[in-house]
Amino acid sequence: MSDFSVKADEQLWTELQMDVERFKNVPPVLTKLYSDIFLSQKNRPAEMTYFDNMIENIYTGRIQEMLDARKAGKPVIGTFCVYVPEEIIQAAGGLCIGLCGGSQATVPDAEKILPRNICPMVKSAFGFKISGMCPFFQAVDFVYGETTCDAKKKTWELLDKYVPTHVMEIPQLKRERDKRLWLEEVKDFKQAVEKITGNEISEDELRAAVDTLNAKRKSLQRLNSLRHNNPSPISGRDMLLIQQIAFYDDPVRFTDKVNELCDELEARIKENNAVAPKETPRIMVSGTPMALPNWKLHNIIEGSGAVIVNEESCIGTRYYKDTIETNGASAEEMLEKLTERYMKIDCSCFTPNDDRIDQVIAEYKASGAQGLIDYCLQFCHTYNIEAVKLREACEKEGIPFMAIESDYSPEDVGQLQTRVEAFIEQISE
Amino acid sequence: MHVGIDLGSRAIKLAAVKDGQLVSSEVANSSFEPHKQAQEMVARYNPLQVAATGYGRHLAQKHFAQQVITEIKAHSLGARHLYPGCRTILDVGGQDSKVIALDERGRVAQFQMNDKCAAGTGRFMEMMAASLGYALDEFSSAAASSDHRVTINSMCAVFAESEVVSLRNRGTAPEDIARSIHLSIVERLSSMLERIGIQGELVFSGGVARNSLLVQLLSQRLARPVMVPESPEIIGAFGAALHIDKSAV
Numbered sequence: 001m002s003d004f005s006v007k008a009d010e011q012l013w014t015e016l017q018m019d020v021e022r023f024k025n026v027p028p029v030l031t032k033l034y035s036d037i038f039l040s041q042k043n044r045p046a047e048m049t050y051f052d053n054m055i056e057n058i059y060t061g062r063i064q065e066m067l068d069a070r071k072a073g074k075p076v077i078g079t080f081c082v083y084v085p086e087e088i089i090q091a092a093g094g095l096c097i098g099l100c101g102g103s104q105a106t107v108p109d110a111e112k113i114l115p116r117n118i119c120p121m122v123k124s125a126f127g128f129k130i131s132g133m134c135p136f137f138q139a140v141d142f143v144y145g146e147t148t149c150d151a152k153k154k155t156w157e158l159l160d161k162y163v164p165t166h167v168m169e170i171p172q173l174k175r176e177r178d179k180r181l182w183l184e185e186v187k188d189f190k191q192a193v194e195k196i197t198g199n200e201i202s203e204d205e206l207r208a209a210v211d212t213l214n215a216k217r218k219s220l221q222r223l224n225s226l227r228h229n230n231p232s233p234i235s236g237r238d239m240l241l242i243q244q245i246a247f248y249d250d251p252v253r254f255t256d257k258v259n260e261l262c263d264e265l266e267a268r269i270k271e272n273n274a275v276a277p278k279e280t281p282r283i284m285v286s287g288t289p290m291a292l293p294n295w296k297l298h299n300i301i302e303g304s305g306a307v308i309v310n311e312e313s314c315i316g317t318r319y320y321k322d323t324i325e326t327n328g329a330s331a332e333e334m335l336e337k338l339t340e341r342y343m344k345i346d347c348s349c350f351t352p353n354d355d356r357i358d359q360v361i362a363e364y365k366a367s368g369a370q371g372l373i374d375y376c377l378q379f380c381h382t383y384n385i386e387a388v389k390l391r392e393a394c395e396k397e398g399i400p401f402m403a404i405e406s407d408y409s410p411e412d413v414g415q416l417q418t419r420v421e422a423f424i425e426q427i428s429e
Numbered sequence: 430m431h432v433g434i435d436l437g438s439r440a441i442k443l444a445a446v447k448d449g450q451l452v453s454s455e456v457a458n459s460s461f462e463p464h465k466q467a468q469e470m471v472a473r474y475n476p477l478q479v480a481a482t483g484y485g486r487h488l489a490q491k492h493f494a495q496q497v498i499t500e501i502k503a504h505s506l507g508a509r510h511l512y513p514g515c516r517t518i519l520d521v522g523g524q525d526s527k528v529i530a531l532d533e534r535g536r537v538a539q540f541q542m543n544d545k546c547a548a549g550t551g552r553f554m555e556m557m558a559a560s561l562g563y564a565l566d567e568f569s570s571a572a573a574s575s576d577h578r579v580t581i582n583s584m585c586a587v588f589a590e591s592e593v594v595s596l597r598n599r600g601t602a603p604e605d606i607a608r609s610i611h612l613s614i615v616e617r618l619s620s621m622l623e624r625i626g627i628q629g630e631l632v633f634s635g636g637v638a639r640n641s642l643l644v645q646l647l648s649q650r651l652a653r654p655v656m657v658p659e660s661p662e663i664i665g666a667f668g669a670a671l672h673i674d675k676s677a678v
Contacts, residue, residue, distance in 0.1 A: 414484055415525060419542055422501035426537045 004039055004052060006030045007060040016063070016138035023133055026105075027059060030293065037299050041235055043275055045268065047261040048238055054245050059135050062248060066139040069095050075196040078140035078163075079247075080125060081148060082314045082345060083170050085186050087324070087338055090251065091201045091209035092193045098247025099143070100134035101125035102291030104408035109133075113158065118151040119379050120407040121291055126155055129162050136248065137163065141196055144189070146170045148349040149382065166192050172349055183339045190335075203331040210324045210334065216251045217320035219258040224317060226265040228309060228367045230282065231274030233265040236308025237298050243315050244292040281306040281424050284369035286360050286390070288377040289314035294408060297375055297416070304421045310367035312360050313375070318345060321359070348382035356386070357393045364399060371400035371427040373420070378407040400427050432476035433669030434467050434494065435503065436485025439523030439551060440636065441467050442663045445474050446670035449510075454663045464488045480673035482665050484524070498672050500665050501529055501540050507668030508632040509535040511658050516629025519618060519655075520664070521637035523551040528621045530628065541625055549617040551637045553589075557610045560593045561603045569642045572607035579605055581613045589613075615646045622651070632656045634664035 006027035013020045034055055038044075054062070066076050075094035079086075086096040100106075106127030107120060113130070114123055128134035137143075142164040145156035156165045168185045171178035194200055223242070227234050242261075246254060268274070283306045285297065290313065301308055311317065324341040328334035346356035364372055374390055376383045387403045394401035402423045406412055430452065435442040441463060445453040453474070460466045463485045471479055471493060480496040481489035482503040490497045500520070508518045509531065518529040526549045529540040543549065558568035579601055583589045589610070596606050622631070631653060633644060638661035648655040658664055 415542060418484075418499050418501070419540075422499040422537065422540060425499060425502045426540075429536050 004031065004035055004056065006034070006056055006058065009060040009063075012060060012063060012067075013135060016135055017132060018135060018138055019132040022131070023059075023135075026133070030055070030058075033293065033295075037295050038237060038241065041237065041275070043273070044238060045234055045261060045264050047257070047264045050257045050260075051238070051242055051245055054249060055241075058248075063135045063139055065250070066095055066097065066136070069093075070139070070141065073197060075193050076140050077193070078137060078143040080121075080144075080152070081146050082319045083146050083148060083168075083342060083347065084144055085189060085338055085342060087206065087209045087213050088186070088190050088193055088201065090212055091205040092197050092199070094193065094196070095250075097136055097140060098244075098291070099125060099136050099140075100128040100292070102294035102408065103128075104410070106131055106133050107408065114155065117379055119149070119377055121289070121377055122151040122155050124291075124408060126159060129159060142166050142192070144168065148347055149380070151379070170347075170349065172351060174343055174350060179339060179343055182343060183336065186335055186339055186342075201331070203334060206331055206334045207326055207328075210326050210338065212251055212255075214323040214326070216246070216255045216258075217323050219255045219262065220246065220320040222262050223258055223265070224310070224320075225366070226262055226269065229265075229269050230368050231272070231278040231280070232276055232282075232307045232309060233268040233274055234261075235275045235302060236283075236285075236311075237295060237302055239308070240290060240295065240298050240311060240315070243311060243319065244290070246319065247292075247315065276307045281371070281428050282309045282367070282369045283424075283427075284308070284310040284312065284364050284367050284372050285316075285375055286312035286363075286372060287375040287387075288380050288383050289316075290375070291315065296408065296410075296413070297373070297404065297406065297420075300413065300417050300420050301373070304417065304424055306420075306424050309369050310363050312363050314347070317359075317363060318347070348380075348386045353386065354389075357389055360390060361393060361397060361399075364397075371402070371423060373423065374401065374403045376403065376405045378405055430474060430476050431670050431674040432471050432474050432479045433503070433666040433671070433673065434471055434479060434481050434483075434489060435500070435663070435666040435669060436463050436467055436481060436483040436489055437522055437524070437665075438484055440662065441470065441485075442483075442666040443467075443470050443474075444507075444663050444666035444670045445476065446667070446674045449671065449674060451667055451670075454660060454666065456660075456662055464492050468493045478673050480669040482669040496673055496676070498669055501527065501537055503665040503668035503672065504634055505529055505531055505535065505537050505668065506671045507664035507666075508634055508658070510667070510671055511664075512630050512632050512656055514630040515632045515656070517622065517625075517627045517631045519622060519631065519633045519638075520635040521550060521618070521633075522635040522662075526550055526618065526621065526635075526637075528625050530625050539625055541621060543621070549614050549621075551635070554610075554614070554637065554640070556590060557593060558607075560590050561597070561607060563603070563607065568607055569611070569640050571604040572611045573642045575602065575604040575608040577602070577605040577608065578612060579609045581606075581609045611640075611643055611646055614643065615650050618647060619650050627651065627653070630654075630656055632658070632664075634658060634661045636662040638662075 078099040089096040101121045101124045109131040110123040110127035145167045147153040322344045328337045479494040481494035486497040527542040532538045
């Protein structure tokens with residue numbers, strides 16, 4: 001696998017008005033990082049090759065596909081959240097693309113404008129745009145922003161100066177009137193997407209899009225339930241990667257590839273072919289999203305001799321645990337079904353949010369984990385405070401629990417490593 | 430004989446154990462090449478096996494140690510051996526502070542460490558002493574001579590330093606400031622302990638436990654005895670030695 005190399009295309013980046021001089025250093029850095037963290041793993045499933053290729057083409061091939069779609073008049077929407085009704089983008093023939101926000105590299109750019117003591121994901125993403133360091137950001141029609149937290153919703157006001165940002169209000173309670181509000185927001189979003197194509201989305205298009213994304217979410221459900229097998233047929237790092245790629249790949253192609261990987265994992269399970277022996281300590285991770293290329297905690301945990309068996313996270317089960325019923329009799333009814341599905345998302349921005357606590361415990365039991373590490377991005381108050389309830393629930397269930405708060409910088413890696421190793425010692429005794 | 434070595438941020442600590450008993454120990458300031466220094470220290474004992482702990486544990490394993498354990502486990506083993514009734518450990522070293530809760534059998538049940546923050550660490554005390562122009566031992570004896578408290582709001586090493594400077598510029602007596610810093614650290618350590626819940630005997634380990642004023646103030650604040658081992662800084666190394674001594678039998 002030594003021929004792995006993240007591809008460069010300076011002509012394409014120049015067209016996208018990026019900071020090419022600075023950005024051309026990124027592919028070699030990512031090549032090295034990816035090789036160290038992913039390609040060094042032993043006995044990876046063969047079907048991971050597709051996902052390796054997605055990383056090789058992350059700044060070239062996929063970007064070209066986005067530009068081609070735009071040239072064909074299709075909407076290309078950038079996003080940061082699982083609260084995106086992407087079925088609507090799909091129904092309009094468009095592309096829904098999760099944007100860059102997982103790297104320390106652009107945090108100093110953002111801190112020239114934004115306060116330092118806010119979420120690293122928001123800072124990273126804002127920094128990517130203002131420094132011209134994210135080709136995805138450069139290739140979208142508009143950015144979809146939501147009001148899931150204060151840092152995001154106020155940053156959208158600033159981001160809008162650099163790229164059109166459509167903000168949708170996400171309710172924070174789940175009463176009937178909140179659901180009605182969200183339905184209205186979904187309809188506004190549909191109009192914004194239709195404005196790009198000039199065509200109204202039909203009932204059939206919407207139903208087909210729902211089918212496509214249901215199939216995608218089901219393939220991920222299937223994959224996640226296979227990886228729960230003990231011994232693990234696939235590593236936590238590879239699982240995180242696939243769940244990250246889910247946010248920018250073509251949904252149909254991605255679904256096929258995930259299902260092919262599932263077929264391989266089924267065969268591996270039968271042959272008892274695993275990435276780690278059965279006695280390897282099994283850890284589940286819950287909490288805030290790990291946006292590409294944030295592999296920091298997974299790398300520490302699996303580098304310390306454990307295997308990660310579940311991610312209860314936006315970039316994890318929160319994205320695919322629920323599907324949409326397709327039996328709506330009209331476009332209006334389909335939108336209602338869609339809204340119901342999105343209202344099941346158990347983001348910590350909701351109050352109360354006890355469904356999430358139950359969900360974490362249920363996933364923990366299904367995954368065969370021996371301990372839970374709750375991951376909180378620094379300054380994410382809602383997840384950080386919710387960790388108190390999660391700890392209480394774990395104590396009640398007798399689940400070993402550890403909460404970690406961190407950002408993207410490497411300075412706390414030593415301390416995190418000590419904590420993670422001590423947690424592994426604790427659950428192995 | 431088995432040796433435990435603790436490669437910390439400020440010092441390297443060594444403990445030699447035979448048949449479950451401490452036979453020798455030593456402490457040296459960390460040099461630029463801690464693993465070489467540690468290897469030389471270890472070689473003098475000609476041990477059967479070596480277990481390493483502390484920040485440099487993996488480096489030590491790469492070069493000479495047979496086993497590694499974390500500081501959390503090492504301090505638990507060491508403290509519990511000296512105090513069989515110990516259920517709570519406070520360890521304050523050069524770079525971090527931690528609180529460990531043990532179950533009845535002495536296994537780690539829960540622990541907390543200060544993350545990304547120097548507050549309440551040995552390094553913090555050194556910085557505060559330096560900003561008052563004291564050597565470290567003068568810092569606590571000056572604090573002991575005061576019975577006056579001023580408010581120190583910040584526990585962040587950076588902000589506390591500027592707070593100390595402005596207190597001095599207002600003419601506040603340095604011994605009063607020194608005492609107040611001790612009290613603030615005690616507040617910080619107490620809240621870490623209370624967060625995890627104190628049970629059984631409380632053992633204070635790590636180099637900072639040598640500060641007898643801090644121990645006294647902490648004991649008053651918590652209204653309970655605080656046990657300090659004779660050589661608190663070697664508890665991690667001792668625990669590592671016990672670990673390998675036990676697993677080798």
